[in-house]
Amino acid sequence: MWYNRRKSIIADYIMVLIIILLCSICLLPFIHLASKSISDNSFVLAKKVYFLPKGFNLEAYIVIFKDGQLTHSMLYSVLVTAVFTVLGSITTVMAAWPLSRRRLKGRIVFTFIIMFTMYFGAGLIPTYLLYNKLKMLNTMWVLILPLIFAPYNFLIMKTYFQSMIPDSLEESAYIDGASNTTILIRIVLPLSKPILATIALFLAVGRWNAYEDSKFFITKKSLHMIQYLLSMMVLSASEAEKISISEASLVTTTPEVIHAAAIMFVSIPVLCAYPFVQKYFVKGIMIGAIKG
Amino acid sequence: MKRDWDLYLLLIVPLFLTILFKYGAYPGLRIAFMNYLPAKGYAGSEWVGFETFQKVFKDRDFHVALRNSLLFNFAEVIVSFPMPIILALILNELKVPRFKKVSQTILYLPHFLSWAIIGSITYTLFRTETGLVNNMLVNFGLAENRIPFLTENLNWAITYLLVGVWAGMGWGSIVYLAAISSINVELYEAAMIDGAGRWKRMWYITLPGIKPTIITLLIMTLGRLMGSNYERLHAMGNVNVKGVQYQLAIYIYEKGLASGGFSRAAAVGLFQSIVGLLLVLASDKFAKALGEEGMI
Numbered sequence: 001m002w003y004n005r006r007k008s009i010i011a012d013y014i015m016v017l018i019i020i021l022l023c024s025i026c027l028l029p030f031i032h033l034a035s036k037s038i039s040d041n042s043f044v045l046a047k048k049v050y051f052l053p054k055g056f057n058l059e060a061y062i063v064i065f066k067d068g069q070l071t072h073s074m075l076y077s078v079l080v081t082a083v084f085t086v087l088g089s090i091t092t093v094m095a096a097w098p099l100s101r102r103r104l105k106g107r108i109v110f111t112f113i114i115m116f117t118m119y120f121g122a123g124l125i126p127t128y129l130l131y132n133k134l135k136m137l138n139t140m141w142v143l144i145l146p147l148i149f150a151p152y153n154f155l156i157m158k159t160y161f162q163s164m165i166p167d168s169l170e171e172s173a174y175i176d177g178a179s180n181t182t183i184l185i186r187i188v189l190p191l192s193k194p195i196l197a198t199i200a201l202f203l204a205v206g207r208w209n210a211y212e213d214s215k216f217f218i219t220k221k222s223l224h225m226i227q228y229l230l231s232m233m234v235l236s237a238s239e240a241e242k243i244s245i246s247e248a249s250l251v252t253t254t255p256e257v258i259h260a261a262a263i264m265f266v267s268i269p270v271l272c273a274y275p276f277v278q279k280y281f282v283k284g285i286m287i288g289a290i291k292g
Numbered sequence: 293m294k295r296d297w298d299l300y301l302l303l304i305v306p307l308f309l310t311i312l313f314k315y316g317a318y319p320g321l322r323i324a325f326m327n328y329l330p331a332k333g334y335a336g337s338e339w340v341g342f343e344t345f346q347k348v349f350k351d352r353d354f355h356v357a358l359r360n361s362l363l364f365n366f367a368e369v370i371v372s373f374p375m376p377i378i379l380a381l382i383l384n385e386l387k388v389p390r391f392k393k394v395s396q397t398i399l400y401l402p403h404f405l406s407w408a409i410i411g412s413i414t415y416t417l418f419r420t421e422t423g424l425v426n427n428m429l430v431n432f433g434l435a436e437n438r439i440p441f442l443t444e445n446l447n448w449a450i451t452y453l454l455v456g457v458w459a460g461m462g463w464g465s466i467v468y469l470a471a472i473s474s475i476n477v478e479l480y481e482a483a484m485i486d487g488a489g490r491w492k493r494m495w496y497i498t499l500p501g502i503k504p505t506i507i508t509l510l511i512m513t514l515g516r517l518m519g520s521n522y523e524r525l526h527a528m529g530n531v532n533v534k535g536v537q538y539q540l541a542i543y544i545y546e547k548g549l550a551s552g553g554f555s556r557a558a559a560v561g562l563f564q565s566i567v568g569l570l571l572v573l574a575s576d577k578f579a580k581a582l583g584e585e586g587m588i
Contacts, residue, residue: 008490015385018382019382019395020395022399022461026398026399026462032416032424047427048431050427092306095302110303113311114306114307119568123321123561124545125320126318128549129317129320129554130313134312145309149309174295180296209406209408211406211407211408211523228408230408230409234411234412235411235527256416259412259416262412263412266408267405270404270405274400274401278400278404281400285466285467286467286470
C-alpha cells in the first residue's frame with residue numbers, strides 16, 4: 001500500500017512534467033521570436049539567439065512602421081473584421097431566432113436549405129466565377145458578404161435559443177401584448193448575451209485568421225488581409241533561403257529579424273486577446289457538440 | 293402564420309445571402325461538363341459531357357494530389373486523433389486546479405493562431421540554415437549536420453503532421469474533458485473502495501465513459517477524409533516538397549485559378565464535394581447504426 005502510494009506520487013509528478021513540457025512547446029516559439037525581434041543583428045546572424053534577447057535593437061519594428069504596409073494592413077484588417085463581426089452577428093440572429101421557434105411553418109425546409117450548403121460546397125472555381133459576375137473581385141466586400149452568414153454559427157445559436165428560451169416564456173410575453181420584435185429585442189437578446197459573445201468571437205477570430213480568400217479573390221495589395229501579407233513575406237523568403245541570407249549581410253537589419261518582428265506584430269493582438277475570450281469559445285463548442 | 297410575418301421578414305436576409313452566394317455558385321459547376329474558356333463565357337463554351345472527368349482521372353498530377361490528400365488525412369487520423377484524448381486523460385489527473393486552469397489556457401493558444409502565423413513560426417524554428425532547432429542542435433553538439441526539416445519530403449511530412457498535432461491538441465481535449473466530467477463520480481469512489489488504482493480506474497471507468505465521444509469524433513474525422521486545407525498546405529509549403537505538399541486544394545488552385553484550367557479544376561472540385569458528401573452521409577449512418585448520436 002505504501003509502495004503504491006509512492007508510485008502514485010511519482011506518476012503525479014510525471015504528468016505535471018508532461019503538461020509543463022507541452023505548455024513550453026506552446027510558449028517558447030513566441031519567446032524565441034520576441035527575443036529575436038529585439039536582438040542585435042550580429043547575434044542573430046551568428047545564430048546565437050535562443051530564448052533571451054542578445055543586445056538590444058528596435059530597428060526591425062521601426063522598419064515595419066516606416067514601411068507602413070503592415071501597419072496599413074493591420075488597420076484595414078481590423079476594419080474588415082469589425083464590419084464582418086457586426087453584420088455576421090446580426091444575420092445569424094435573424095436566421096436563428098425564427099427557425100428556433102417550433103411553431104414556425106416551413107422551419108424544417110428553411111433549416112435544410114441553410115445546412116445543406118455546409119455539407120456540399122460548389123468549390124473554388126464556380127465561386128470565383130460567381131464573384132466575378134457579381135463584380136466583387138478586388139473589393140473589400142468579397143472578404144465580408146459571402147461569409148458573414150455561416151451555417152455552423154447558425155446551428156449553434158439556434159440550439160441555444162431552443163434550449164434557453166422556452167416557448168412558454170415567449171407565449172406569456174405574447175399574451176401580455178408584446179410583438180415579436182419586442183420579444184426579440186427586450187427578452188431574447190438580453191437573455192442571450194453569452195451566445196452572442198460566443199458567435200461574435202467565432203466570427204471575429206475566423207475572419208481575422210483566414211487568408212486564402214485574399215489570395216484567391218484579390219490582387220490589389222492594399223486590400224489584402226494582414227495574415228496573407230505575413231505569409232507572403234515569410235514564405236517567399238523561405239523558398240530563397242540562401243539568397244536572403246547573403247543579402248542580409250549588406251543591410252543593417254537582417255530579414256530574419258524583420259520576419260520575427262513581423263510575426264510578433266501580427267500575433268500580438270491575438271496573444272493579448274485570447275486569454276480573455278477563450279472561455280466563450282469553450283462555451284460555443286460545448287453547444288456545438290450537443291447540437292440541435 | 294399571420295402572427296409571425298415579422299419572423300419571416302427576418303429570415304429574408306440570411307436566406308438571401310445563402311441563395312446568392314452558396315446556391316448562386318452551384319450553376320457554375322456546369323463548367324465541369326464544358327470546355328470552359330473564360331474569354332467566351334458560359335454561352336460560348338462548348339459542352340463536352342464527361343470528357344473533362346475522363347481527362348482528370350487519367351491525369352498523373354491528379355493521381356498524385358488524390359494520393360497525397362488521402363495519405364495525409366489517414367496519417368492525421370493515426371497521429372493527431374489520439375493526442376487530445378491522451379491529453380484530456382492527463383489533464384484530468386492534475387490535482388492543483390489553478391495549475392490545471394493555467395496550463396489549459398496555454399494549451400489552447402495555437403487554436404487562435406492563423407495558419408499564416410503557424411507556418412511562419414514553423415519556418416523560423418525549422419529552417420535548415422537559420423532555424424532555431426537546427427541552431428541549437430549544432431551549437432550544443434547534438435547533431436553534426438543540419439537537418440532539412442522542411443526541404444525533404446519525408447521530413448516535411450513529419451513536421452507537417454506534428455505541427456498539426458501542436459495546433460489541434462489542446463483545443464481538441466475540451467470535448468473529452470467535458471465528457472470525462474459527466475462521468476458519475478460514484479463509479480470512481482466505488483472503484484477506489486475496491487482497491488482499483490489510478491490506471492485501472494482510467495482504463496475501466498474513464499475510457500469506457502468517453503467511448504461514445506471518441507467514436508462520434510472518429511467517425512466525423514473519417515467523414516473529412518477527402519478534405520484538403522489550402523491555407524495549411526500553402527503556409528507550410530515550398531518548392532522542394534512539391535511531391536508531398538501537392539494535394540487536392542493545391543491542384544485546384546494551381547490548375548484552375550493560377551493557370552486557367554477552369555473546367556478541369558471545377559471537375560476535381562465537384563468530385564471532391566460529392567465524395568465528401570457521401571463520406572459524411574455514410575459516417576453519419578454508421579454512427580447511428582452503432583447507436584451513437586449522428587452529426588446531421
